[in-house]
Amino acid sequence: MTKPKISSDWMAGCAGCHMSLLDMDERIATIAELAELRSTPITDLKHPDATGVDVGILEGGINNSSNEEVARLMRSRCKILVALGDCAVFGGVPAMRNFFTIEESLRRAYVETESTDESGKIPSDPELAVPTKVRALSEVVPVEVFVPGCPPDADTIFYVLSELAQGRIPDLKGDKLSWY
Amino acid sequence: MVTVTIDGKALEIPEGTTVLRAAQSAGIDIPTLCDHPHLTPYGGCRLCLVEVEGYRTLQPSCTLPVSNNMVIKTSTKKVLDARKFVLTLIFSERNHFCPYCQVSGGDCELQNAAYHEGMTHWPLQPNWQPYPVDASHPYIILENNRCILCRRCVRACDELIGNFTLGFEERGARSILVADTGVPLGESSCISCGACVQVCPTGALIDRWSSYLGHEVKFDSTKTICVGCSVGCGIEVFTRDNNLVRIDGDWDKPINAGVLCEIGRFKPMAEKCDRVFTPMIRKNGSLKAATWQEALTAAAAGLKESKSKVAALISTRQPVEALAQFKQLFSEKLTAELVTSLEEGMSTNSLAASADELGKPFESKLDELKKSDAVLVLDDDLVNDHQVAGFFVKRNLPKGSNLVVVDANSNELSKLANKVLTPSSGSYDDVVVGLYAAAVKLGLIKAKKSVTADDLAKAAAKTGLQTDDFLDAAFLLASSSNPVIVYSDKTNSSVLREFAASINAKLVSLKGEANSLAASQLHLDKPFRSTDLKAVFIALGDGGITQKLVKEIEKIPFKVVQASYTSALTAGADVLLPSTNWLEQSGHYISADGYVQEAIQSIKPAEDVLSISETLHKLADILGIRLDDNWSKLVHDRVSPVQINK
Numbered sequence: 135m136t137k138p139k140i141s142s143d144w145m146a147g148c149a150g151c152h153m154s155l156l157d158m159d160e161r162i163a164t165i166a167e168l169a170e171l172r173s174t175p176i177t178d179l180k181h182p183d184a185t186g187v188d189v190g191i192l193e194g195g196i197n198n199s200s201n202e203e204v205a206r207l208m209r210s211r212c213k214i215l216v217a218l219g220d221c222a223v224f225g226g227v228p229a230m231r232n233f234f235t236i237e238e239s240l241r242r243a244y245v246e247t248e249s250t251d252e253s254g255k256i257p258s259d260p261e262l263a264v265p266t267k268v269r270a271l272s273e274v275v276p277v278e279v280f281v282p283g284c285p286p287d288a289d290t291i292f293y294v295l296s297e298l299a300q301g302r303i304p305d306l307k308g309d310k311l312s313w314y
Numbered sequence: 315m316v317t318v319t320i321d322g323k324a325l326e327i328p329e330g331t332t333v334l335r336a337a338q339s340a341g342i343d344i345p346t347l348c349d350h351p352h353l354t355p356y357g358g359c360r361l362c363l364v365e366v367e368g369y370r371t372l373q374p375s376c377t378l379p380v381s382n383n384m385v386i387k388t389s390t391k392k393v394l395d396a397r398k399f400v401l402t403l404i405f406s407e408r409n410h411f412c413p414y415c416q417v418s419g420g421d422c423e424l425q426n427a428a429y430h431e432g433m434t435h436w437p438l439q440p441n442w443q444p445y446p447v448d449a450s451h452p453y454i455i456l457e458n459n460r461c462i463l464c465r466r467c468v469r470a471c472d473e474l475i476g477n478f479t480l481g482f483e484e485r486g487a488r489s490i491l492v493a494d495t496g497v498p499l500g501e502s503s504c505i506s507c508g509a510c511v512q513v514c515p516t517g518a519l520i521d522r523w524s525s526y527l528g529h530e531v532k533f534d535s536t537k538t539i540c541v542g543c544s545v546g547c548g549i550e551v552f553t554r555d556n557n558l559v560r561i562d563g564d565w566d567k568p569i570n571a572g573v574l575c576e577i578g579r580f581k582p583m584a585e586k587c588d589r590v591f592t593p594m595i596r597k598n599g600s601l602k603a604a605t606w607q608e609a610l611t612a613a614a615a616g617l618k619e620s621k622s623k624v625a626a627l628i629s630t631r632q633p634v635e636a637l638a639q640f641k642q643l644f645s646e647k648l649t650a651e652l653v654t655s656l657e658e659g660m661s662t663n664s665l666a667a668s669a670d671e672l673g674k675p676f677e678s679k680l681d682e683l684k685k686s687d688a689v690l691v692l693d694d695d696l697v698n699d700h701q702v703a704g705f706f707v708k709r710n711l712p713k714g715s716n717l718v719v720v721d722a723n724s725n726e727l728s729k730l731a732n733k734v735l736t737p738s739s740g741s742y743d744d745v746v747v748g749l750y751a752a753a754v755k756l757g758l759i760k761a762k763k764s765v766t767a768d769d770l771a772k773a774a775a776k777t778g779l780q781t782d783d784f785l786d787a788a789f790l791l792a793s794s795s796n797p798v799i800v801y802s803d804k805t806n807s808s809v810l811r812e813f814a815a816s817i818n819a820k821l822v823s824l825k826g827e828a829n830s831l832a833a834s835q836l837h838l839d840k841p842f843r844s845t846d847l848k849a850v851f852i853a854l855g856d857g858g859i860t861q862k863l864v865k866e867i868e869k870i871p872f873k874v875v876q877a878s879y880t881s882a883l884t885a886g887a888d889v890l891l892p893s894t895n896w897l898e899q900s901g902h903y904i905s906a907d908g909y910v911q912e913a914i915q916s917i918k919p920a921e922d923v924l925s926i927s928e929t930l931h932k933l934a935d936i937l938g939i940r941l942d943d944n945w946s947k948l949v950h951d952r953v954s955p956v957q958i959n960k
Contacts, residue, residue: 220413223435227413232442273439280434284413307432313412314419 138299140165140189141172141182142218143208145201146228146268147194150285151219152176155295157288165292168299182211189214189298195221195228196274200263209275214298217271218291220284220313227284229268236265279304282313316382321389333375333386334362344388345397345427347404347515348464349376352565352572353473359464360400361427364388372396398431406438407487408445409459415517419529423515424462445490450500453521453580454511458490461518467491467510474573476708479504491518505701506576512562523583524552524560536916537564539903540578541631541828541896544661545569545680545702546905547578551897551916558583558897558917569680569909575701582897587879590892592922601890606924606932613851613889614936616872617648620848624650625870627850628838628926629857630657630827633901633913636927637829638945640853641836643930647939651847652840656859659839661826664806665955666834676811677956678798678820679907683707688716688794690749690787690819692742692805697726700824700906703800716790720745733787738778742805748773750813752781752788759792759816764809792817800824823955825906827857832904835949835958842866852876852883853926856895859883876929892923899925904949908956 144152152175156162165171172187173179182190190212196202209215220226231239245254271277281294281304290310297304315326320337327336332355337344347359357377364375367385372393375386387393404410404424412418412425420426445458463482468491471480479502483492493502511519533552540547540561548567552560561579565572593609594601604612617624626644628637637655645653659666669675683689683706696704704727711717711730719731720742728734737745751770754761761767774781791797797819801810806823814821825831833839842863849872852859856878864883867873875887878895898919902912919925924932934941949958 217435220411224411225439226411229411230414232440233409233444267442270435270439272435277435282434306434307429311429311432311434312419313425313428314415 137168137170138188138301139170139172139183139186140191140295140299141187141208141212142174142191142193143182143204144175145192145194145204145222146197147219147221147226149175149193151193151222151283151291154283154285154288155218155291158292159288161288161292165295165299168296182208184211187212189216191216191218192222192271193218195225195268195270196266197228197231197268198263198265202266202274205271205274214278214303215271215275216279216281216294216298217277218281219286220282222271223280223282224313225268225270229270232268236267240265281306282311284314287312316380316384318380318382318384318386320386327380329380331380333364333366333373333378333380333384336380337364337375337386337388342388344375345430346376347423347427347462348466350466350469350513353466353469353513356465356469359404359462361397363393363396363400365390365393394431398433401428401431401433402437404462405436406440408443408461409440410516415460416520416525417517420531421529422517443487448493448499450498451504451506452500452584453506453508453523453576454499454504455520455522455525456491456493456499457518457520460516461491462516463489464515466513466515467519470509470513472712473709475505475507475509475705476711477503477505477507480510505697506580507574507701507705508576508579509563509573512572521560521580523580527559528554533559534916536914537566538914538916539567539911540574541903541913542575542577542581543700544825544828544830544906545700546828546903546909546911547574547702548911549574549578553916556918569905570702573702573705575705577701589920589923590877590880590884590890591920592892594887594890596888601885601887606891606922609889609891610929610933610936613874613891614933616849616874616888617851618937620872622649622651623846623848624648625652625842625844625847625850626650626853627654627656627842627863628833628853629855629859630655630830630833631857631896632829632853632855632926633899633903634829634832634836634945634949635901635943636853636925636930637833637836637838638943638948639927639930639941641838642941643934643939644851647934647937651845652843653838654840654842655830655833655838656852656854656857656863657826657830657833657839658841659834661803661830662834662955663839664803665823665825666839666952668806668808668811669953669955673953675908675954675957676821677907678822679956680706680822680905681907682796682798682820682822683800684710686710686715686796686798686820688718688791688797690718690720690791690797690799691725691727692720692746692799692801692810693722693725694800694802694824695721695725695727696800703822703824707800716794718787718790720787732790733783735777735779735783735787740773740776740778743807743809744773744776745779746807746810746813748777748779748784749788749791750809750816752784753792753813753817756785756789756792758788762812762816764812791819796820798822823906828903831906831908831954831956831958832902832949835904835952835954836945837952844869848872850874853893853929854878854883855893855926876926891929892920893929894919894923894925898923899927901925901927902945904958906956908954908958910949910959
């Protein structure tokens with residue numbers, strides 16, 4: 135039997151969920167035995183195989199046109215899509231900016247910051263991604279597995295990955311279900 | 315009794331019970347948010363929906379009364395789907411992002427409900443409408459973005475406190491929680507009792523002091539009592555790493571049933587006083603640090619040298635154990651000339667005298683206030699003092715209970731009263747005679763030898779009040795079925811007791827500090843008098859002392875002071891001993907209405923800080939005296955104004 139392939143990527147998040155993934159320590163070897171780890175943002179291979187993977191994992195919400203591309207690419211190349219962490223599941227901390235207009239948020243970040251002098255301006259290079267309202271992953275593409283947590287526990291991530299690697303859909307409840 | 319079937323279980327349930335309470339009594343769990351066991355059902359959140367046979371739609375179990383042969387199902391697929399849908403709608407309405415909320419992680423009932431239903435995400439995203447945040451209050455933050463419109467806070471403010479500060483503005487999704495007519499909470503009629511914070515199921519009302527100090531699961535908790543006044547409210551003290559984090563009202567304590575006042579809930583948190591940390595002895599005019607042995611030896615030597623020319627005063631905030639040992643050591647063993655409390659019996663003297671005279675208790679429990687339909691308050695401002703007793707009066711007013719306030723000075727309770735009598739001259743006894751005579755004149759009670767209808771005009775002349783005032787007030791009181799008279803040591807008199815008996819009114823009095831009644835029972839109630847005193851021992855603890863006493867004490871040559879906090883008194887001490895504060899010591903207290911309750915230590919004191927009780931034992935050891943622990947017998951030896959429960 136061939137091992138299931140797993141790919142991951144991150145979007146509007148803090149990378150904390152991937153850090154929590156690494157926090158499972160030596161158990162990552164167990165996952166590597168059960169599954170084939172393909173592209174991740176913390177390894178050399180950056181894009182999921184064009185031939186497809188079994189499980190795609192995305193961390194972070196979607197807050198610009200670039201994130202949207204990442205989400206659509208992963209969705210198109212994986213069978214089971216996992217929203218990892220509160221930002222991917224709900225929008226998370228970045229979604230706080232949805233209570234303001236994008237213009238207000240950009241001005242606050244690039245012009246009004248206490249450490250910015252009068253030369254501060256909002257970047258407008260046409261090559262830059264276009265900021266949007268922050269959305270949960272499921273608002274952009276269909277998601278099969280939701281793993282909330284800020285970040286989800288290493289134990290929870292290990293459970294989710296080992297279930298997926300063995301062809302089962304994880305059922306999060308009890309101490310594995312945490313929204314913060 | 316009616317028969318109902320819940321999830322296949324046949325149950326006998328008293329008529330009028332709601333389906334929710336019936337299910338709970340049978341151990342069947344129905345999740346709720348707006349429901350609270352101490353508040354009237356509201357039916358606002360719809361989380362408790364159940365299926366009832368014969369009903370077209372799902373029914374909210376919290377407002378549906380049981381009826382005979384009702385068949386209820388609480389966990390069908392239809393019900394479970396509805397619950398998830400209800401939660402989805404609540405989550406989508408406002409900002410319910412858990413990672414940046416104070417109550418997330420065990421303290422949020424909304425989050426717990428979602429976990430309970432196994433929700434991993436929201437099927438609907440929020441609409442990103444911002445709502446106002448009100449941080450104008452010194453203790454409370456009102457975060458409308460976290461509000462689920464359950465109105466527990468509004469009901470608590472109305473039904474438990476009787477303050478009617480909170481309410482809702484606008485309708486539907488636009489509804490926002492406001493104070494009064496939409497003024498900032500900090501400038502509103504809010505009295506900072508914090509009941510709203512304690513009942514809030516989410517992070518919409520949080521208190522500044524405890525927020526972001528961690529989740530409740532990380533705290534240690536101690537159920538004890540408040541010693542802020544003589545009501546004796548039950549509290550739950552939350553600490554983390556031996557630091558005070560939060561105080562909640564204890565729902566299970568019958569006296570206060572969960573409610574607290576500002577003094578009980580928030581004041582201890584805001585307290586900023588410098589502690590006395592180590593024993594000190596005055597050497598060459600200034601206080602120098604010493605060991606306990608040195609300090610107590612110096613104190614013992616000074617006390618012995620003064621023979622009987624010693625005064626010993628103790629705070630009535632101390633547990634009865636300390637009061638009894640204090641009395642034993644100073645009065646019986648050292649034969650000190652004056653052994654009394656720092657309160658000098660000012661809130662109990664005349665009550666104790668009446669009890670001695672009558673030979674039996676004559677007052678009732680504070681609980682009577684909760685059942686009353688008319689209250690006469692004599693010279694007692696229950697809005698500012700003994701506030702929780704005030705809540706019992708205020709909360710009954712909308713139910714039609716009548717309130718008569720008699721006070722020569724301004725009294726905040728007057729604003730709420732049906733009738734206010736403000737005598738400009740004469741005594742409170744004259745007012746009581748006037749009320750008595752007015753009730754006789756109205757034909758509501760019979761005249762007595764001492765008081766007849768003719769006394770009405772005389773009382774009016776003496777007090778500067780109109781006869782109509784007396785007639786109005788007397789009618790409100792004498793025509794009710796459960797009148798209660800709240801009086802105090804100052805307004806105690808035989809004519810008041812006669813009046814109370816004639817209209818079948820219960821008498822209730824509040825008694826100063828947490829252990830004033832216990833001090834009175836131990837005869838620690840004599841007034842201070844300075845007659846050539848050579849030494850004084852002041853067991854102040856964390857209590858207060860009048861300026862008058864401080865001045866008197868200054869004149870005494872040798873002063874031993876045991877105190878928790880530094881003050882002018884500690885600065886003038888010859889021997890200064892550090893004392894635990896109320897949270898750091900255990901012991902028993904007797905409430906104003908005679909309940910003996912135990913205060914439990916919730917914080918460990920610093921190494922060199924001892925309780926007054928421990929200090930007395932050490933001092934007795936140095937003096938070669940043995941102290942017994944017989945307070946329980948001693949407090950029952952004297953007839954008390956109110957029955958003292960064991």
